[in-house]
Amino acid sequence: MEFLGTTQTASYCGPKKCCGLTSLPAVQAPVIQECYQPYYLPGYRYLNSWRPSLFYKISNVQTCPDESSSTLRPPTTLPALRSALFSRYSPHDWDQSNQLQVRGAEASRLWASRLTDDSMRLLQDKDQLTQQMQQGTTRNLGQRLSDIGFWKSELSYELDRLLTENQNLETVKRRLECAANEVNCPLQVALECLYHREKRVGIDLVHDNVEKNLIREVDLLKCCQQQMRKLAQRIDLQMRDNRDAQHALERDLEDKSSAQCIDEKCFNLRNTSDCISFFHGMEKIDGTISVPETWAKFSNDNIKHSQNMRADSIRLREEAEHLFETLSDQMWRQFTDTNLAFNARISEVTDVKNKLQTQLAKTLQEIFQAENTIMLLERSIMAKEGPLKVAQTRLECRTWRPNVELCRDIPQFKLVNEVFTIDDTLQTLKLRLRETQNMLQLLVMTKCRLEHELAIKANTLCIDKEKCMGMRKTFPCTPRLVGHT
Numbered sequence: 001m002e003f004l005g006t007t008q009t010a011s012y013c014g015p016k017k018c019c020g021l022t023s024l025p026a027v028q029a030p031v032i033q034e035c036y037q038p039y040y041l042p043g044y045r046y047l048n049s050w051r052p053s054l055f056y057k058i059s060n061v062q063t064c065p066d067e068s069s070s071t072l073r074p075p076t077t078l079p080a081l082r083s084a085l086f087s088r089y090s091p092h093d094w095d096q097s098n099q100l101q102v103r104g105a106e107a108s109r110l111w112a113s114r115l116t117d118d119s120m121r122l123l124q125d126k127d128q129l130t131q132q133m134q135q136g137t138t139r140n141l142g143q144r145l146s147d148i149g150f151w152k153s154e155l156s157y158e159l160d161r162l163l164t165e166n167q168n169l170e171t172v173k174r175r176l177e178c179a180a181n182e183v184n185c186p187l188q189v190a191l192e193c194l195y196h197r198e199k200r201v202g203i204d205l206v207h208d209n210v211e212k213n214l215i216r217e218v219d220l221l222k223c224c225q226q227q228m229r230k231l232a233q234r235i236d237l238q239m240r241d242n243r244d245a246q247h248a249l250e251r252d253l254e255d256k257s258s259a260q261c262i263d264e265k266c267f268n269l270r271n272t273s274d275c276i277s278f279f280h281g282m283e284k285i286d287g288t289i290s291v292p293e294t295w296a297k298f299s300n301d302n303i304k305h306s307q308n309m310r311a312d313s314i315r316l317r318e319e320a321e322h323l324f325e326t327l328s329d330q331m332w333r334q335f336t337d338t339n340l341a342f343n344a345r346i347s348e349v350t351d352v353k354n355k356l357q358t359q360l361a362k363t364l365q366e367i368f369q370a371e372n373t374i375m376l377l378e379r380s381i382m383a384k385e386g387p388l389k390v391a392q393t394r395l396e397c398r399t400w401r402p403n404v405e406l407c408r409d410i411p412q413f414k415l416v417n418e419v420f421t422i423d424d425t426l427q428t429l430k431l432r433l434r435e436t437q438n439m440l441q442l443l444v445m446t447k448c449r450l451e452h453e454l455a456i457k458a459n460t461l462c463i464d465k466e467k468c469m470g471m472r473k474t475f476p477c478t479p480r481l482v483g484h485t
Contacts, residue, residue, distance in 0.1 A: 141267040147292075148260045151299045152253060158303045159249045165310045166242050169235055172320045176232040179324065180225050186335065187221040190214050192452070193468040199453045200463070210345050210464070213338040220334050224327040231323060235316055242313060245306040252302050335472075342469055353454060360450045363443055370440040377433040381426060388422045391415055 089097075194214050269276060290298070395415050399406070 138267060141263055145260060145263050145267060147296075148256050148263065151296070152256050152260065154303060155249050155253045155256070155299060158306050159246065159253065162242060162246055162249065162306050162310060165313045166239060166246065168317060169239055169242065169313045172317050173232055173235045173239070175324070176228045176235065176320060179327075180228040180232065183221050183225045183228070183331070186331070187218065187225065189471045190218045190221065190338070192471060194218065195449055195453065196463045196468055208341075208345055210338070210341045213334070213341045217334045217338050220330060224331060227323060227327065231316070231320055235320070238309070238313055238316055242309045245302070245309045248302045249306055252299055256299075339469075339472055342464060342472065345464075356450050356454050360447065360454065363447045363450060367440060367443045367447065370436055370443060373436050374433060374440065377429055377436060381429050381433065384422055384426050384429070388419065388426065391418045391422060395419065 194211070197211060197214070395412075398412065398415070401407075
């Protein structure tokens with residue numbers, strides 16, 4: 001049994017020892033063991049180990065040795081008195097326990113306060129670091145926007161100047177083409193005169209001064225026309241280079257506009273923006289292909305290339321203006337000399353009509369056969385367009401196959417081979433068609449020449465006086481010779 005006011009953990013409720021004490025018999029009490037490890041705050045680990053020591057001090061007092069064995073059991077009639085005599089803890093224990101509690105509380109409070117202060121400093125430092133980094137990034141974005149704006153203005157200025165130069169170069173090219181076309185008329189007249197005079201017979205077939213001047217005139221006109229066309233081709237190549245430079249500038253300008261929009265969007269982003277989100281792993285991806293030095297060098301190279309193209313264009317325009325002045329003066333001088341030679345010598349020609357008529361009939365037959373051949377070639381080309389469309393449509397449809405189904409299988413090889421074969425066939429037929437058409441044009445020109453020569457032979461006396469001089473009454477004026485229409 002246990003006394004009132006006692007607990008199972010009280011030291012006097014444990015097993016009793018028979019050490020000569022007659023007042024307290026040894027009673028075997030059950031031993032209680034803890035089956036878990038409790039959690040202790042700092043400074044509180046050994047609070048439960050305190051046990052009252054006053055009981056042991058009292059129990060060490062020897063009782064009378066002559067007491068009977070009946071007094072070994074403590075009386076049960078005075079539980080309050082025994083509770084007062086045998087207190088659980090001493091004042092010293094109480095003081096030590098309180099001091100330990102206070103020290104434990106102070107240690108825990110100090111540790112918590114120190115951790116709180118460190119956490120606040122850490123929060124402030126990290127917040128300041130994050131804010132500084134964000135402000136630095138925003139400042140860098142602003143500087144980047146300024147750099148992009150500078151290069152955009154430079155590219156736009158250079159692009160405007162290049163476009164203006166392209167327009168001027170296009171104007172000069174049209175003038176060259178118009179001047180070359182204007183030369184066709186006097187060249188054709190001179191050729192017609194030579195053709196007329198080539199059909200003279202007898203003594204009239206003389207290499208006179210008229211023929212020499214006509215030959216010089218034809219050579220001069222062809223040379224002038226060739227020089228104009230060569231210069232026009234050079235201008236065309238230069239315009240192609242200018243367009244390449246223009247496309248490079250436009251592409252660079254477009255890229256910088258896109259980059260400026262993106263950087264402006266990034267510059268205006270704030271922590272309270274609605275369009276921000278997490279993109280984990282983006283900092284590990286490096287998709288850049290340039291550095292600021294190469295980035296600026298790229299635009300600078302484009303501008304320098306455009307400036308070089310403009311300088312070349314200016315040189316070509318100056319060369320074209322000098323060519324206009326030189327060639328127009330030479331053509332006018334030669335035209336005047338040839339007319340003077342015509343006025344000095346008018347010759348008669350004879351007719352070789354039969355021979356020319358035979359040639360004309362053969363030419364007409366060849367023209368008829370050439371027209372039939374052209375018709376057959378055109379029909380054949382149109383007939384090949386259907387299979388080519390089918391093959392190309394099949395190839396295009398097969399490109400929509402998903403994933404691994406894009407297999408380079410036998411049908412793919414066959415379709416590609418079919419497209420190449422049909423295309424080669426079309427190219428061959430078109431080449432033959434162009435050759436036949438050119439031959440037809442040549443035959444038509446021959447027919448015209450023969451008919452013209454037959455007409456000349458009908459009236460030989462009028463060749464130089466009426467026909468040749470009649471055609472040479474007019475010559476293109478100087479503005480038209482320099483390309484102004």
